[in-house]
Amino acid sequence: MIELEEFDVIIIGAGPAGMTAGIYASRRALKTVIIGQVIGGQIMSTTWIENYPGFKQIKAVELVKKFEDHVRSFGVDIIQDLVTEIKEVEGGFIVKTSTNEYKAKAVILAFGKSPRTLNVPGEKEYTGKGVSYCAVCDGPLFRGKPVAVVGGGNSAFEAAHFLSQIASKVYLIHRSETFRAFETLVEDVKKRGVEFLLNTEVREIKGDKFVKSIVIENNKTGERRELEVNGVFIEIGSEVKTDLIKDLVKLDESNHVVINEKGETFYPNSDKVRPGIFAAGDLTNVPFKQIVVSAGEGCKAALQAYNYIHGIQTKGIVADWSAGKK
């Protein structure tokens, strides 16, 4: 049997929470690895960051690069892979990915939120072939083509605004008749000739090699019709993907991982702390989804993982001034 590579800590997720956890864990001399599909996480879908201390204005891509360089400078590897299973075994956890298996004494969950999907026929099949969850990423490939944006929030309207400069025609499909987006943004998008299809839901995405059309239904009248579009941009918010963790840790009613002030998790439907599994960032029940909050949470989870591995009990307020020591 091949020996699995064994770590002290495996951090799942490579956004601000995961990368900060990586920095703190490695500086505590824990053998650490980060496994994540998207280096940078959700911030990579924005352009400018203007609220991270020390940087009055910085491009998201540059801030992410600084995080990544910082993490790697401590010898922490970031493996770009999809984690498919976390299994508890004697002495720790086995983390399976789509290509490999790893073992660790502790796991930090920091994989944030993923774009919410429509769950209609054709969506999965045509992802990357006309179905997209990031207008600024893939939009330029739809020059001169008709596209649809699905959603009614700011991100949907921003996508419609961006695409109206590129596509031949933009439809905005929204299941109700009121929007969560800022009024000024709605007005601006309206002025740009974007056609609003309200009380309307997408039922199917069709095509051959690429998307050719969508089937839409008016949810008031029940009327169905087919709309010719080559692109479908889905902007209906984000959610925590729970498949990996729902049997491992306690989730709240909105599927966020419940943590305590030290970043510890709980057993499902219980108030008993789950030893060895910690969580940080957007996937937790901590309010305010911000880079600086996620980074702070990542730090706490890593320091508590260190305490757990070394059997240190913490009670009350603990000052940690050891940052300079490696």
Next chain:
Amino acid sequence: MEVILYSADWCPWCQRTKMFLKEHKIKFKEVNVDKDPNAALELIEKTGQMGIPVTIVDGKPIIGYDVQKLKEALKLK
């Protein structure tokens, strides 16, 4: 080694891939699909995907910013 990067000004992962190539001192030709619609069509045809960035290393496409795959294709450590 011939390296071609298909990208666009707005796309964050394209910028990230560009940083990666520059950091590893890889010479590459950049094709801006936003400014060259024909190149966009060519790319879609070649990869069967409607997404960028795509880095083509000696004819083989790497879709997205994928450090492992880029390092492998570019024979970097």
